[in-house]
Amino acid sequence: MPTAARAPSLWLAPHAKEVRGIEVVPEAIEDARRNARQNGAAGASFYVGKAETLLPEWIRAGFRPDVIVVDPPRTGCDRALLTAILAAQPKRLVYVSCNPSTLAKDCKMLLEGGGFRLDSVQPVDMFPQTAHVECCVVLVRNGR
Known part of the structure; x- marks a missing residue:
């Protein structure tokens, strides 16, 4: 079950095949990535940007949350x-x-x-x- 969500959604990672977090604040993404590594959440990835920009790009590339x-x-x-x-x-x-x-x-x-x-x-x-x-x-x- 792929999931698109904001960076604070790391808690979803154990329940999903993939979690993609989006946040406009780069420091929040750095924190989310560090937390993912520390908690062994290999299926979680985090992106700096606006959800209204990144989500349509992902949809065009075939990502279907x-x-x-x-x-x-x-x-x-x-x-x-x-x-x-x-x-x-x-x-x-x-x-x-x-x-x-x-x-x-x-x-x-x-x-x-x-x-x-x-x-x-x-x-x-x-x-x-x-x-x-x-x-x-x-x-x-x-x-x-």
């Missing part, structure tokens, strides 16, 4: 990334969000245009006594 994990900034996913995710047609999309309003906007595009259905939503209160809430959403391709 079963699962995509995204953890975008508060502004949500770039439209080009959402388009790339729809083109990749993963079986599952795990979306970790720190902003419920941009999560809703992005999910609307994925649900209306991509043949996904909402499988689960789990809010996580990591900042008690504040208005901030993290959410983890799992979207599954229709018919799977």
Whole structure:
């Protein structure tokens, strides 16, 4: 099960044939690579760049992830990334969000245009006594 995801997704490596992490911060990629070596995660590789650029390149080269994990900034996913995710047609999309309003906007595009259905939503209160809430959403391709 190949997986495309951000660098913090090293924990997926024991459960997947391949994990590809993407991050725009080079130091984060260096840390992810070092952690992968230290933890014997041979199936994990990490790339500096933008997911909305790298994922379409990988798709054109024949890479088809079963699962995509995204953890975008508060502004949500770039439209080009959402388009790339729809083109990749993963079986599952795990979306970790720190902003419920941009999560809703992005999910609307994925649900209306991509043949996904909402499988689960789990809010996580990591900042008690504040208005901030993290959410983890799992979207599954229709018919799977």
